[in-house]
Amino acid sequence: MVTAPHLSAWSACQIVFAQLLLAVLCGCTQPDADKPLIPVRDDLQREVRVPVSPDRVLSLAPSLTEIIYAAGAGHKVVGVTTADDYPAVVLSLPRFSALPVNFEAVAALEPDLILASDQINSPQDAATLAAIGLPVYFVGVRTLDDMLKSIRTVGYLLGTSPAANRTADSLEASLAALADRTAAVQIRPSTLFLVGDATLYAFGKGSYMHSMIALAGGKSVTRDHNMASPVLTDEYVLTRKPEVIIGSFGMDHSSETLLEHHRTWDLVPAIVQGRVYSVPGDYFLRPGPRLVTGAWMLVALLHPDLVPSP
Amino acid sequence: MRSAWLVVAGLTVLTVLSVGFAVTVGEDLDRGAVLHVLRYHFTLSSGPPPDPTADRIVWLLRMPRAALAFVVGGGLAIIGAAMQALVRNPLAEPYILGISSGASAGASLFYLGFLPPVLSKTLSMPLAAFCGGLLSITLVYLVARGSTRLSVARLLLAGVAMAALMGSVTSFITFSSPDPDKLRAVLFWLLGSMHHATWSLLPLPAIVTLAGLVTLMSLARSLDAMLLGDEAAHSLGVSVEALKRLLIIVAALVTGTLVAASGAIGFVGLIIPHAVRSFAGVTHRRLLPACFFAGALFLLWADLAARALLPSQELPVGIITALCGVPFFLVLLRRSTYDFG
DSSP: OOOOTTTOOOHHHHHHHHHHHHHIIIIIIITTTTTEEEEEEOOOOEEEEEEEOOSEEESHHHHHHHHHHHHHOOOGGEEEETTTSSSSSGGGSSEEBBTOOOHHHHHHHHSSEEEEETTTTOOOHHHHHHHTTTTTEOOOSSSHHHHHHEEEEEHHHHTTTHHHHHHHHHHHHHHHHHHHHHOOSSSOEEEEEOSSSSBBBBOTTTHHHHHHHHTOOHHHHHHOSSSOOOOOOHHHHHHHOOOOEOOOOSSSSHHHHHHOGGGGGGGOHHHHTEEEEETTTTHSOSSSSTTTHHHHHHHHHOOOOGGGGO | OOOHHHHHHHHHHHHHHHHHHTTOOOSSSOOHHHHHHHHHTTSSSSSSSHHHHHIIIIIIIIIIHHHHHHHHHHHHHHHHHHHHHHOOOTTOOTTTTHHHHHHHHHHHHTTTTTTOOHHHHOHHHHHHHHHHHHHHHHHHHHHBBBSSSBBBHHHHHHHHHHHHHHHHHHHHHHHHHHHHHHHHHHHHTTOOOOOTTOOGGHHOOOOOHHHHHHHHHHHHHHHHTTTTOOHHHTTTTTTHHHHHHHHHHHHHHHHHHHHHHHOOOOHHHHHHHHHHHHHEEEEEEEHHHHHHHHHHHHHHHHHHHHHHTTTHEEEEEEEHHHOOOOOOOHHHHHSSSSOOO
């Protein structure tokens, strides 16, 4: 800072005080001075100045934590949200609440870079974090390709590109192998994926879920639903007549439980033929690398003959 | 007398047409298939059976839904009119004594698993909501009750305070709930929706509402007198304190039952009585039945709009009642020379 020679003692005092305040407020959380900042554009088209190869990174969403680990940068994660549980090693990391963001806990973890999901976190939170000197990079994952791309991007941001590209390549290969396996499938059952059994939250247009079901040799019923995340009506399901219903319904779930909530569904082919399956939600609801495993789980349900039983 | 019959005939035709229209809105169904289902059921299952999918959609989903909207809308509107007479305040509505917020708190406590297992095993969500509403209004009543008379000002203030208290209970429960799926379900319920209407759910709200309407009609003259003030009503031979207690009991039972059936649907009980007064006058003998039909048809059409606006998607009807009802109400307030009471 250049100090003008004619500065009065009082304003000098003020400047010193302001500098002190600044040091107290954000000195401890500011990225190291020797790490240069580079401007990048995140998935929300915000311009963010991020440090090159940061050492301490923090994710505001479980799916991003999984992406960071997939990108080979797990050792840089210094804290996770209270909703995180994968990979298991994160259970021993410091935790903070992400909804709403516990800013004090985040600041205390002294991250160099924070990753946020555009589906869960709000840009307002990012503004608050930026104000205390913490750069936030938003990642958006809508499709399976986005997910693969986000692994490479996160690898680039965290300086682990070779590992990230290896993971992304192998996930891509796994998806390609799945596509090969189901390419010749003649009968593609119409499949309804539900997020809950009582209130029918589902994946609407533009979701990665439809590509997962298509890769697994099915046809997603809600692929052309005009809302992005609709609550379906009972009659929608009745008229679409899904042949398979898959959902994150919990462990002890069956066609009967679904019928209890939706008594008119006794004619729905999936229920008549007993093709209602419950799957672990994390493989389908978290837009991260485990979606690939989820897609393989789907093929085991839709076309059991195509997958050797374990 | 002839004009009264004309009105009744007109309302019946309007109701039949509205229900008829309501059962055709939704997923694309052949008009003929809808008619086939209706003909089949109204002729007591004679003739060839209809397409089973259309049958389920029209007869088991859309009909009970329309009927529930009709009952709930009518019930909330008459209770709104009665509450406005009870507290002599145009802002009064069925929820003013904390019933809906109590019911919401009860429902969220139950649904998100915050009740002890002994309780949650014996209760169902509607019952939990009903109990919450009843508990809330009982507390309000106990606070407002004086040694000789029930203070209307205290009733209103205690009601508002209780609504805030129960609201914060609901917020805290939903905020601290660990289960996102159940949380979404509760939020959906809190906004009010007809989507779980079934024939077996219908009799209780229908009977309670009808009983409420009959009771209020028998009190119509006393309600008219209440609008003049406690003392004037007393000098007209109305036992004011007994009437107040009776009104609160009727309001608690009807509103509690309706909220338990469909969630807290707002604005119907506030705007319908005012809207109806501007053309049916303030005498309760005419106001109450008119309110019943206006509220019933309004909610039926609001639910229809909710389904037509976003097909294949459940939209809580509470959003529509405010969205469509309030502008209409404001215009009405502005245009007429309406004066409360």
